[in-house]
Amino acid sequence: MPLTIKYLKLLGIPNLGGIIKMEAISKKPLQLNPIKLSQPMGAMLCFLGIKNCMPLMHGAQGCASFSKVFFTRHFNDPIAVQTTAVNDITAVIDGGDYAISESIKNITQKVKPDLVGLFTTGLTETKGDDIKGASKLVEDIQQMVYVNTPDFEGSIESGFSKSIEAIIQQLVLPSTETDTNKALIIPNVNLKPIEVEKIKDTISLFGYEVFSLPDLSESLDGHLGLKQGALTSGGISVEDIKKLATSSLVFTIGKSVEKCGEKILEKNPNIKLFHFDSLGGLEQSDKFFKILCKVKNISQPHPSIVRWRKRHQDALLDTLFVIGSTSVVIALEPDQAISVANTIIEAGAHIKAIVTTHRNDLLDEIPCDNLLIGDFEDVESFLHESDLVISNFHAERLAIKHKKALLVRGYPDFESLGNQLKNDILYEGSSYLLFELANLINHHKLGVENEH
Amino acid sequence: MVNKKLIRELLSESDCSHNKTKKSSCDKPKPGATSGGCAFEGAQISLFPFADVIHLVHSPATCIGASWETRQTLTSHKGENNTVMGYTTDVNTNDIIFGGDKKLEVSIDYIVEHKNPKGIFVYETCVTAMIGDDMDNVCGRMEKKHGIPIIVIHSPGFVGGKNLGSRLGGESVLHQLIGTREPQQIHPFGINLIGEYNVTGDMWQYTPLLEKIGIKVISTLAGDGRIENIQMAHTAKLNVIVCAKSLISLTRKMQEQYQIPYISISFYGKRDTSNAIRSIVNAFGDEALTARAEALIAEEEAKLEEILIPYRKILEGKKAILNTGGNKTWSIASALQDIGVDVVATSVQKATLEDKEICAQYVKILITDPGTQQAQLIDEHKIDILLAGGRSLYTAIKKKVAFVDVNQEKKVSYGAYSGLVNLAIDVANAVNNKVFKVVGNPEPWGNN
Numbered sequence: 001m002p003l004t005i006k007y008l009k010l011l012g013i014p015n016l017g018g019i020i021k022m023e024a025i026s027k028k029p030l031q032l033n034p035i036k037l038s039q040p041m042g043a044m045l046c047f048l049g050i051k052n053c054m055p056l057m058h059g060a061q062g063c064a065s066f067s068k069v070f071f072t073r074h075f076n077d078p079i080a081v082q083t084t085a086v087n088d089i090t091a092v093i094d095g096g097d098y099a100i101s102e103s104i105k106n107i108t109q110k111v112k113p114d115l116v117g118l119f120t121t122g123l124t125e126t127k128g129d130d131i132k133g134a135s136k137l138v139e140d141i142q143q144m145v146y147v148n149t150p151d152f153e154g155s156i157e158s159g160f161s162k163s164i165e166a167i168i169q170q171l172v173l174p175s176t177e178t179d180t181n182k183a184l185i186i187p188n189v190n191l192k193p194i195e196v197e198k199i200k201d202t203i204s205l206f207g208y209e210v211f212s213l214p215d216l217s218e219s220l221d222g223h224l225g226l227k228q229g230a231l232t233s234g235g236i237s238v239e240d241i242k243k244l245a246t247s248s249l250v251f252t253i254g255k256s257v258e259k260c261g262e263k264i265l266e267k268n269p270n271i272k273l274f275h276f277d278s279l280g281g282l283e284q285s286d287k288f289f290k291i292l293c294k295v296k297n298i299s300q301p302h303p304s305i306v307r308w309r310k311r312h313q314d315a316l317l318d319t320l321f322v323i324g325s326t327s328v329v330i331a332l333e334p335d336q337a338i339s340v341a342n343t344i345i346e347a348g349a350h351i352k353a354i355v356t357t358h359r360n361d362l363l364d365e366i367p368c369d370n371l372l373i374g375d376f377e378d379v380e381s382f383l384h385e386s387d388l389v390i391s392n393f394h395a396e397r398l399a400i401k402h403k404k405a406l407l408v409r410g411y412p413d414f415e416s417l418g419n420q421l422k423n424d425i426l427y428e429g430s431s432y433l434l435f436e437l438a439n440l441i442n443h444h445k446l447g448v449e450n451e452h
Numbered sequence: 453m454v455n456k457k458l459i460r461e462l463l464s465e466s467d468c469s470h471n472k473t474k475k476s477s478c479d480k481p482k483p484g485a486t487s488g489g490c491a492f493e494g495a496q497i498s499l500f501p502f503a504d505v506i507h508l509v510h511s512p513a514t515c516i517g518a519s520w521e522t523r524q525t526l527t528s529h530k531g532e533n534n535t536v537m538g539y540t541t542d543v544n545t546n547d548i549i550f551g552g553d554k555k556l557e558v559s560i561d562y563i564v565e566h567k568n569p570k571g572i573f574v575y576e577t578c579v580t581a582m583i584g585d586d587m588d589n590v591c592g593r594m595e596k597k598h599g600i601p602i603i604v605i606h607s608p609g610f611v612g613g614k615n616l617g618s619r620l621g622g623e624s625v626l627h628q629l630i631g632t633r634e635p636q637q638i639h640p641f642g643i644n645l646i647g648e649y650n651v652t653g654d655m656w657q658y659t660p661l662l663e664k665i666g667i668k669v670i671s672t673l674a675g676d677g678r679i680e681n682i683q684m685a686h687t688a689k690l691n692v693i694v695c696a697k698s699l700i701s702l703t704r705k706m707q708e709q710y711q712i713p714y715i716s717i718s719f720y721g722k723r724d725t726s727n728a729i730r731s732i733v734n735a736f737g738d739e740a741l742t743a744r745a746e747a748l749i750a751e752e753e754a755k756l757e758e759i760l761i762p763y764r765k766i767l768e769g770k771k772a773i774l775n776t777g778g779n780k781t782w783s784i785a786s787a788l789q790d791i792g793v794d795v796v797a798t799s800v801q802k803a804t805l806e807d808k809e810i811c812a813q814y815v816k817i818l819i820t821d822p823g824t825q826q827a828q829l830i831d832e833h834k835i836d837i838l839l840a841g842g843r844s845l846y847t848a849i850k851k852k853v854a855f856v857d858v859n860q861e862k863k864v865s866y867g868a869y870s871g872l873v874n875l876a877i878d879v880a881n882a883v884n885n886k887v888f889k890v891v892g893n894p895e896p897w898g899n900n
Contacts, residue, residue, distance in 0.1 A: 030508070030559035031542040033520065038513035060578050060609030061481050062490025066518040073522075073861070078842060085481035088456075091582065091610045103484025110485075122512040123578035123610065126548055152512035152544050152579065224891070227846045394521055397536065414522075 026374035033376035033394060035331050036357040037411055038151035040121050041067050042159025042189050044081055046167075047117030047145075049214025051235040054082055054113040056103055058096065058131060059121030061085045063151075074412045075220045075420055080232050082107055086123060096129030097137055104138045111230045114238040115171075118146040119163065125150035143238065145170050155357045156411065157256035157333050160189035164213060168263040171241050175268045178248040183208040186261065188254025190336035190410065193221035193420045195429060199253070199279065202426060205302040206292050211236055213244060222420050247271060249295060253279055254335035255360050277362055279425040280339035280433070281346045282312060288426070308427035315431035316347050319438040324348030326441055331379045331391035332410045334360035340390055340409060341366050343430045344437060353382040388441060405444035407437055459611055462619040465701045481613060490609030492577050493519065494617020498699065499573055499605065499625070501649050501674035502682070503529035506569040508539045510556050510587065511577035515609075516540045524861070526653045527676050532567070539563070543579055552585045560594045560602065571601040571679045573624075581608035601679065603628045615698045618647075622702035625673065625682060630706070633683035635670075641736055642670040644685050646703055646714070648694035650675025654867035655694075658719050658728075661752065661868070665744040667732065673699065686710045690735050692717060697779075697804075718779060719868045721787030721875075722756060756869045760791060763876035768792040770883060771833055774815075775822045775840035776858050777802030782810045784839065784858060787866065789814065791876045796833045799826075799840075827851065837883060849892040854882040 040057055044067055047055035057064040064083035071079045084099040104116065118131055125148060135144040147166035149159045164186060183203050187196050197217035200210040218234035225233050245267035252261040252275045261273045274291055278284050289301055289309075300306065327350045330337050334356050341351055351368035355378050363371055372378055376394055383402045389395050392410040399406035413419045423429035481488075489497075492515055500507055500523070509516040520538025527535055541559050543552050556574070563572060574591055587604050595602040605624045607617050643662075648655050655675045662669065670688040671681035691703040691714035703714035715735055717728035726749045733745040771794045774785050781803045785795045797817035800808045811818055819825045826844065829835065830851045838848045841859035848855035856879060864878075865871045882888075 029541070029555055029562050031538070031540045033538050034513070034517050034540060034542065036513055036542070037517050040514060041518060056484070060490050061486050061488065061613065062493050062578075062609035063514050065487065065489040065493065066514060068487075069522070070518045082484050083481075083486055084483045085486040086578075086610050087480050088459075088611050089480075090483075091578070099483045102482070106482055106484035121514065121578075122543070122548075123582060126579050126582045150512070150545075151514040151517075152548055155513070224849075228843045397521070 024372050026372060026378050028375070028377075031375045035333075035355065035375055035379075035391070035394075037156040037333075039149040039154040039156065039159035039162070040119055040151050041070070041411075042154075042156035042161075043117070043119035043147055043149045043163040044159075045071070045156070045189060045216070046160045046163035046214050047115075047119075048079065048081075048232055049212075049216040049219055049235040050115055050117065050167075050241070051218070051232060051237045052114040053117055053232045053235065053238075054080055054107055054111070054115075054230070055117045055119070055232075056082050056084065056100075056107070057121060058084045058100065058118060058124045058129065059086055060091075060123055063121045063123075070412055071220075073414045075222065076417065077220060077222055078228050080230060084124075091123065091127060094129075095127075096124060096131055096134045100131070100134040101138055104142050104144075108142060113142070113231050115143050115145060117163065117167075118144055119149045119159070120147075121149070122151045125152070155333065157189050157254075157335060157358075161257045161260055164257060164260045165263045167213065167241060168244070168260065168267065171238065172244050172264065172267045173242050175245040176270060177246055178268065178270050179246045180248045181207060181209055182247045183210045183249040183251070184244055184247040184264070185210065185212045186250065186252045186257045186264075187212060187214075187216075188256045188335045190333055190339070191216075191253065191425070192422055193217045193219075194423050195425050197221065198423055198426060198429060199251075202305065203249075203251075203292065205305065206296050206298075208249065211240055211244060211247070213241065216420075220420060222418070245271070250274070251276065255338070255362055256333075256335050278335065278339035278342055281343035281430050282309075282316065282427070283346065284339075284342055285309075285312070285426045285430065305427070308431070312427040312431045315434045319347050319434045322438040322441050323434065326350065326388055326437075327352045327386040329353045329355070329379060329382045329386045329389045329391075331355040331376065331389065331395060333357055334363060336410055338362050338366065339425065340433070341368070343424065343433055347434050347438075349437075352386040353379075355379050355382070388437075388444070403448060405440050407440055455606065458623060459616065459620075462616060462623070462701055463612070465619075465704070489614040489617075491611045491613065491617030491620060492575060492607045492609045494614035494619070494698070495575060495605045495607035495621040495624075496617070497523070497614065497649065498618040498621040498647075499674055500535050501525040501527065501672075502573070502677040502679055503527035503533050503535045504531060504569070505571040505573055505601075505679050506534050506539055506563050506567060507537070507573045507575065508541070508556075508559060508563065509575045509577060510541045510543070510552060510580045510585065511575070512543045512579050513540070515575075515577045523649070524652045524863070525649050525675065526656070527650070529676075529678070534569070541580075548579065548583055551583060552580055553587075553590050556585065556587065556590050557594065560591070560598070564598045564600070569600065571603065573603050573605060576604065576606045576608055578608045578610050581606070581610075601629065601632075618698035619701050622673065622699045626702055626705060629679065629683050631683070631686040631710070633680060635684045635687050638687050639668040639670065640689070641667045641738070641741060642688040643667060643690045643692050643732065644670055644688045644712075645672040645675065646691055646693045647697075647699045648672055648675040652862055652865040654719070654865045654871065657865055657868035657871045658725065661729065661748060662732070665729075665733070665748050666741060673702070686712070688712060690715065690732065692732060694719065718783045719871075720783035720866065721872055722753060722790040722869060724783060724786055725868045725872075726753065752869050756872065759873055760876055763873075763880050764792045766880045766883060767876065769794060770836040771796050772837040772839060773797045773799075773819075773826060773829055773835050774858070775799040775819065775826060775838070775844055778804070779807055780858065781807050782814050784866075785811065785814045787872055787875055788839070788879070790872060791879070793837070793879065796835060797825075797829050837879065839879075848888060852889055852892060854885060854888050856882045 131146040135146045193216045215236040353370035388405040424433040591602040671685040693716040799819040839856045
């Protein structure tokens with residue numbers, strides 16, 4: 001809770017009508033149509049951004065199967081994953097060693113992964129398996145990273161960031177040297193493949209060779225390969241990961257991955273680390289470029305960046321009439337909710353409610369009428385007084401029912417093709433987002449008018 | 453509690469044809485070499501289509517968080533459609549330590565108070581089985597308290613695969629629901645549709661035809677299902693298993709318990725649909741019914757042929773290879789033949805013994821190793837269309853043949869007579885699609 005709110009509360013001063021608000025947790029004992037996705041799913045996505053990797057989910061076969069189908073439908077691409085297939089016998093008598101060694105044996109019989117990303121589920125955390133020990137047992141035949149990600153705590157964001165931390169701790173070699181031309185970005189789970197690529201490309205305009213950990217822009221960007229392999233088709237290579245501590249510059253993007261920055265500093269204290277809560281909208285983008293210019297000691301970035309800033313200014317002015325008269329409900333993971341909200345508030349959007357999956361202090365600073373940790377039943381309760389909802393595929397039924405416009409963002413998006421190529425960040429992507437939103441609202445209004 | 457004896461019994465179902473030669477049909481999944489869903493998913497597949505009961509999953513986030521609203525199991529239920537809803541107790545660390553019973557109890561209270569459903573199905577999952585929540589006790593008490601059926605399905609994922617989970621779902625329905633309600637009168641030609649989930653409305657393609665000739669669908673497990681109907685399933689005269697084999701234990705037990713015979717049929721394509729209708733009426737042995745069925749079949753087949761004429765012009769003589777699994781290995785083959793496609797070969801790598809035998813009746817070449825044979829056969833027989841799963845797309849692109857993904861979730865029904873038209877439209881569109889000619893073109897740079 002921000003201090004201001006705490007003091008106001010102590011002094012008995014009432015909440016100032018939406019300007020300062022407090023986050024509430026839905027009082028239901030259960031989740032009715034959850035927005036939340038699980039921690040192991042975040043871990044899986046992280047390992048899918050590493051080249052020639054096999055994510056290995058330590059649990060019953062269903063966890064991996066559900067998640068595989070989920071991401072296959074979202075990305076419209078094959079998804080690599082395997083399961084330790086814990087059964088009723090190994091659930092009781094095995095401490096994890098057997099299921100994990102067997103898995104590695106069976107995987108390496110068919111393919112030669114550069115890395116196996118081992119992560120747990122609720123089942124194997126409840127029985128308390130020692131995955132570190134089990135990984136050590138197989139380290140002679142297979143390079144491993146292990147991470148604890150029970151699905152009874154956290155969410156997709158924390159599963160993703162915990163895995164990044166584990167990769168840094170277990171793979172990155174310590175160093176004291178830095179390569180002045182080498183930069184690393186650590187994206188949060190909500191950044192789409194094309195957004196990761198855009199950030200990399202943008203930083204490379206400042207003369208850097210840029211890596212991303214993980215790098216979904218080279219694996220789940222929707223590209224036609226030569227064949228469908230059993231492992232991840234692209235991403236950052238294990239060799240490159242090992243040498244990441246020589247990066248001179250590291251950017252973490254999103255609250256959920258802020259701690260990953262500390263982990264990389266432990267590998268090399270000479271790294272210059274910068275954290276950004278989001279890269280959505282004019283002000284956040286300005287901060288980003290200001291720092292890049294300062295670090296490089298230049299007065300002006302590449303002309304295309306200068307041009308895109310002007311275009312974004314124009315986009316804000318072009319869309320302000322439409323977006324400025326729109327009341328929006330956002331139901332997304334915290335980091336994405338913050339990014340999207342920042343971007344559209346700059347064009348005047350009124351945020352009726354943010355319904356999210358777990359606590360994130362930054363949300364307190366966003367001007368909105370209601371802030372809630374909840375589910376889609378809660379989303380529905382706010383829809384009556386709003387025009388548009390920004391959420392995942394599951395909001396579609398609600399939007400149709402209540403005749404509201406829908407902008408699909410977040411996981412899952414089972415319907416829109418090419419969602420991995422939607423860019424919502426920095427000057428360019430933020431402009432696209434504003435235009436898409438404004439056009440959507442206009443089309444929706446037209447549709448509703450024609451119904452009468 | 454998970455019942456070990458029941459699971460063993462379900463895994464060695466005596467009515468499965470392969471169990472006559474093999475000791476255990478459904479082997480334990482192999483670590484690191486397993487695909488496919490768990491028992492909970494199986495239970496979900498077989499029972500979630502009941503739209504008028506609430507499906508509460510006692511689990512942490514993954515089980516239902518990743519799987520709700522993913523199946524196109526349509527319903528005609530007028531009230532709130534529970535097939536597309538995700539209810540979960542969202543078990544957290546505290547519940548793991550102190551037990552999730554209490555949370556389950558207040559969740560059921562909440563559901564009854566706010567939603568007033570006709571019944572609640574409560575699904576046990578890995579974590580809640582592991583921490584030992586006494587769900588039978590909680591749900592028994594809650595059933596008395598609220599006066600509606602509250603059914604526990606013991607389907608933790610670690611007990612086995614999807615197939616077993618469907619069986620476990622069937623067992624719960626058999627023991628806790630079937631026979632608990634009596635109809636006003638018993639229909640002479642009443643049937644239950646078992647293993648039909650009405651995906652994309654498949655069932656609605658043929659149930660009107662059955663009703664037209666005087667057959668009454670008493671209940672379904674569970675496509676477009678209603679809890680009150682399944683409670684009266686014991687009054688049907690015939691169990692009809694549609695495609696899916698997993699619920700054969702249920703029909704065998706219903707035969708023993710209620711003397712209801714069962715047949716297994718498929719509604720894919722023209723011939724299978726006609727044969728399916730004939731199998732049903734033959735089971736009743738009523739002459740007038742049989743006559744009505746024959747008249748209907750003649751009429752529907754004639755109507756279908758008329759509609760198919762333009763597609764036949766495109767598809768007649770086109771050569772195809774089919775690479776899929778299970779009953780699709782022959783049901784789609786026969787449907788393709790019905791629209792004039794020459795099915796040169798079908799892959800039986802993922803087919804049961806029984807499926808292989810049926811395949812041989814429809815198709816000459818049975819592929820056992822699609823990895824190598826598929827590409828060879830395309831060249832040898834100058835194949836026009838490859839119908840397979842996504843992995844084979846690369847073969848199709850390389851060979852520049854049309855491709856239809858038969859494993860992808862379909863949006864329209866391919867079931868019965870009218871569904872065959874949808875299949876014809878999709879295959880005809882693929883054959884004529886330029887994409888397969890251009891997408892694999894060589895890069896314009898380099899040495900090409």
